[in-house]
Amino acid sequence: MLKRLKIENLAIIEDLSVDFNPGMTALTGQTGAGKSLLIDSLKLLFGARADSDLIRYGANEATVQGEFIHLNDALKALLLTMDFKQEILTIKREINRNNKNTITINNRVITLNELKKMAYYLGDIHEQHDITKLLDPKLQLALVDQMALKEIEPLYNQYQMTKDKYYTTKHKYEHALKEKASKELALESLKDMSDELTKMKLDMNEKDALHLQIEKLSHQEKIVNNVNKAFELLDELYQKGDLYEASDALKVVKSFDDLYLKGSQKLEEIYYELEGLRTDLKKSLALF
Secondary structure, X not given: OEEEEEEEEEOOEEEEEEEOOXXXXXXXXXXXXXXXXXXXXXXXXXXXXXXXXXXXXXXXXXXXXXXXXOOOHHHHHHHHHOOOOOOOEEEEEEEEOOOOXXXXXXXXXXXXXHHHHHHHHHOOOOOOOHHHHHHOHHHHHHHHHHOOHHHHHHHHHHHHHHHHHHHHHHHHXXXXXXXXXXXXXXHHHHHHHHHHHXXXXXXXXXXXXXXXXXXXXXXXXXXXXXXXXXXXXXXHHHHHOHHHHHHHHHHHOOOOOHHHHHHHHHHHHHHHHHHHHHHHHHHHHHHO
């Protein structure tokens, strides 16, 4: 129940304090007397938007304060969750021209959303066309719940706990699905890279081979000159065929001494090795 309403510097009201008694209170007066301002003040206490245009001309700040008593059980339960244990609730809103507005309850600062939660249990303001509010399913449910709040509240709390647990579990499950999809995508990417590496047929010793090739290229002139010289000398020896003829000569007398047989075979081997070496030297120059 609203016990006292105090207004300072709000529109045409400079300083006003109104005490209310149990039962019905009627506000009467001429147009422009300020009846609507009392309703606007209550709206501010119930969480309406504060506008600096409401501040009285010449003042820097407007204040609306309401004192509520005989709080209902639902409101007391809500206040306990916010660590309010008082039986009397004093709500104060200060509106500043610099938009540094504050809301306090029993001298403690709260947010606008917290005030709106409390206001739901403090009262309601009915205006023209307010009947449309009755079409709101949330309001309909709240009105029904108030008829047996003590019986419904334990069930409602259990429902809320179960719902919170469900959404927490659902969130974890969806997160796990995303993690799984992400890991599967990463695994697929790694498989593709592995396949590419397999197709390249990389050699573990390729790095050493490349270093050797670089070393050869850095000494190109020295290698080419000396290999060409060796090739020319070996080619001249090969072209003459002296080793082959010497082998044939020993073959003629090989039956007289093993030395001649072995010598003939050795010269023939040297001749063919010379031919292979000559060919390999020629190929080695292809790098340059």
